[in-house]
Amino acid sequence: MANAHDVAQLAGVSVSTVSRALTAPAQVSSATRERVLAAAERLGYTPNPTARGLRLGRSHTLGLLVPDLENPYFASVTKGVQARARAAGYPVFVADSEEDPTAEPGLVAQFARRVDGIVLASPRSDDDTLRKAVAQLPVVLVSRDMVDLPSVAVDDADGIAQVLGHLHALGHRKVGVAAGPATSWSGARRLDGLRVAAERLGDVTVVELGSFRPYFSGGFAAADHAVAQGVTAVVAFNDLMALGILDRLRGRGVKVPQDVSVVGYDDVDVATLVSPALTTVRVPRTGLGRRAVDLLLSWLDTGHVDDRALASARHRLPAELVIRDSTGVPPA
Amino acid sequence: MANAHDVAQLAGVSVSTVSRALTAPAQVSSATRERVLAAAERLGYTPNPTARGLRLGRSHTLGLLVPDLENPYFASVTKGVQARARAAGYPVFVADSEEDPTAEPGLVAQFARRVDGIVLASPRSDDDTLRKAVAQLPVVLVSRDMVDLPSVAVDDADGIAQVLGHLHALGHRKVGVAAGPATSWSGARRLDGLRVAAERLGDVTVVELGSFRPYFSGGFAAADHAVAQGVTAVVAFNDLMALGILDRLRGRGVKVPQDVSVVGYDDVDVATLVSPALTTVRVPRTGLGRRAVDLLLSWLDTGHVDDRALASARHRLPAELVIRDSTGVPPA
DNA sequence: CGGCGGCTTGGGATCGATTGCAGACATCGT
């Protein structure tokens, strides 16, 4: 592999000039510049990123930390991060903490010396850990808020309000909610949103069915509670749980949406692959990733957290209700 | 951030000694070694990976290139790669080519200077591109064969033979196969395997229903063909297509498995989330990723492709038939 | 015609580690 010295020799100039011809063309006479460029072209020269990184103290590289790559939600976030970073010429280190928050500090530390900044999707780890991470290098949070840190999140309160509005319009007046893990940041946010929306509507009763595991299996228990409470609609923490509810209801001979309506959250691909197709809330998952990278890169460029960027980050990304076949008018 | 010089100063030794205390402890007297280690500990010193990479010509870093991170298959492969690499202390650059084979050479080139080797999951790009990639740095292929390159793949022929054996044992004698894209390497392999298995069994007719898109929607057309041909069982190219078939059959009032049995391939999570739960073939997807990293690391360690490793790679990873509710005895 | 300023260019220090080489010192045998 050719280096700057080889190019210099071929072009009959010094290494300094080669470097300048590439990074600060204005400082080099056009004649020399072209000679250097031609030589570089001929040798297929590209500056060694490691050497450049050492000298500049910047690796021109980003890191991404997610709890589980097989979770479609984070797969999409990863895809978005990846796409935007690639467009900006930044390769991305991806690490999967395997749902283990205690592994995160170690991974952040491993990243710290190799990347210029990291995107952290860590719904479960505590504030303290996060704060320590940020002390080491620029960090942008995804789907998670912290007053003094840049973050991108979805407007869950609005999303869930759309859901309740939809159900209300159909005529539902007694709606069950199957919550997720108590520790989930966004789960708490959605529950709040639901209560606020219900209060605004006035004539809707929200029945808390309980807290369930955010997986297919968690939906079984939720379905049984829903039937027991006699609600006409169930709002689930996420799509997987909603699918479990659908399955369980079918098993018990309860018809969806004739007897009970079911709504999910996230709009994972599977939502369209079941019958009835699931009414759910689409969140811009790749958009979260892209936005996070935008924020991070602007931070790196300006050297500080841009207040305007921070403010616009507070303005959450919109969620969108997607109405399919699992919701309908309640039984008479 | 502390560097070797700081540690040296604190411990009252030279930088060389610091370096040696950490990388070649035997060459340093135990007294000094402990002094150095204590100093390093106190300052929280970690060798700068960039500087080390420059000097050694090794970045201690791997790359992974996949066509689509949102595809559960590649998400799992990525997870496997990630897990094994992490255990070995290698961070992983992940790039998503967005299903665009022409983007791959560029991404490989971007990686080339930054990583020690790459894992390439590229079912669609041509041999020539791959060969050029390998000229630049060590590459291990996933789910794709090339005689002179290390690769890991699944024993699809055996997997599909298990499927046909299962159907045969249930009594099916006329089995339809819904193939995937003609360009798919592993698809061709499965089709071959099916023919061979049918021949061995003797009294089974395999009806080729045609070539369909490997998505949910592709299954609709396949289902119609299956009904038209009067087969008692359908083997689909992958799970998504099988789910489409299930949906279409249900829509047409054809009962699964009473009237027709359906089998998928891959065992994606969704397979258990539908009714009837899908009989399918589980392929060790994270295992592929792990194995690929093993191969790559041994290549990097030894400096050449280990013949024994290559041979053991030829020995494909086992596929496993998972029998659920979408297969049963054919109608009388 | 001398000097000053601007434009180009090269020399060499620098980033932070690793490592060959050689010097310092101790140990051991004779």
Add this chain to the structure above:
DNA sequence: ACGATGTCTGCAATCGATCCCAAGCCGCCG
């Protein structure tokens, strides 16, 4: 007691770029 051998340590080169500083050269102005 002296040389040989071995152990431990430091000096300095090295990886490949970037960039400060100074030098060379040109033209222009007084």
